Amino acid sequence: MKTPVTSAIALGMLLAALAGCQRNDTARTEGPAEQVGQKIDQAAVKATEGINKLAEKAGAGMEKAGENIRREAEQAQAKNGEKK
Secondary structure, eight states: HHHHHHHHHHHHHHHHHHHHHOEEEEEEEHHHHHHHHHHHHHHHHHHHHHHHHHHHHHHHHHHHHHHHHHHHHHHHHHHHHOOO
């Protein structure tokens, strides 16, 4: 009689241990909404990087324009000083 009871307990413990094991397969645990959310996040990161690059180019262009304006202003002042 002890053998069937011991076997039943051992079988129960084995089933409980197996039930606790899970696969770490993200494709199976993530639903479609989570996958879409990740794609949206990736797109937002790419868009932010693109915007940052454009902002850097615009900033460099504005600095160059400011330098040109300053140079032209200095030249204009020099010409006005020569005429007086």
